[in-house]
Amino acid sequence: MFSPRGPSLGELCVQALSSVEHGYDLLAPKFDYTPFRTPSSILGATTEVLSTFGPFGRGLDVCCGTGAGTLVLRPLCTRGFTGVDFSAGMLGQARVAHPDGTWVRADARAMPFAAGFDLAVTFGALGHFLPAERPALFAGVHRALRPGGLFAFPVGTLPPATSVAHWVTLGFDVAMRVRNAVWKPPFVMYYRTGAVPAVSADLAAAGFTVEAVALTGLGEHSDGSPRCRLVLARKHA
Template identity: 40%
Template structure:
């Protein structure tokens, strides 16, 4: 549908009618050939900014096929770990890391089950926010705070909330409405929503938890002009 090696329309329909975990298990072998994967330009820019500060250990949350963890692995002194709830995604991440000769580690784990305590200099994520419901977002931020060492950073891409005059706003709202209807009619639910951790919402939660928040706009023009790179730093003691 998107690429000769990508999923067909019927495969995407099967995914949409499955649970979140089962759906991504199905999609995993072809995920690299879909538009759902974070573009290389965004992956490499985030890795470049993260590497501006020495890092021993990095954590990639909801890592999917591990694009961020694989990009960051050569830039860390000790380890780059990616976690994801999907066994299929983790298997694919391990395969790609092996093929690329990258020393990144991957583990099946629900991010809400993680119990890391000041183990990482950086936490990154890409594409995770749509799977985190709004009431869960404060807990999500708290877990990141606990996982980071003092002075550690949480880096991620987001966008400002679009205005109601922009087509992207109504496209996202339409998709979200369809997902709500789908989850009423079909069980188990598939959790994926847009506009859930916008720049405004993320900044509010991060500041409230105690992070120092910096926002960069690396791409002033083109496809990624709306993208904002957020760098939230846990203060030193």
């Protein structure tokens, strides 16, 4: 799962016992050599769907990390793109890898943008926000978009209870809750708190019109449901 250039087990343990921000600062130089980086298959499937709505003007990558989302924004956005993240380490890697972008350090729950973007995306970040924090996150994205702007992100669907993946993700979330109950600072990362219906309800409350489309190219669970959906949230014009 890890490249030889990726982090050691010891480094991962130190990261896991840190805060989210400091943990990603530590992991940043080796992050792109881990399975935590958004796979190219997801980026490609997202680009394919969004290309039917574009082109767009300016793009925003929320919780951009080392900049994987640029592979979606660069071909779709004619006026450039901006990435925002609270990890200085991750932003440093993004600046080196993608010097054509604009990189801003800020908490995604309090982004300093207003009506400046036509497309916003985020990849693999929702698990870092507790459900109670999503309204602030989505309100900030809504504020950052121009009227009619689109916020898009893939969400992995919960596997059926008969699958190994169901129990692996459940076990991970339970382990993280135990870790956060006994160790401070917390490291928030949960796989099962961002189901499409709950996320869609929060987006609607923030002022978006929401739909979700299956990313069929990414496969299906054993019960025939898609492994991943793309949430499309449109700010009212």
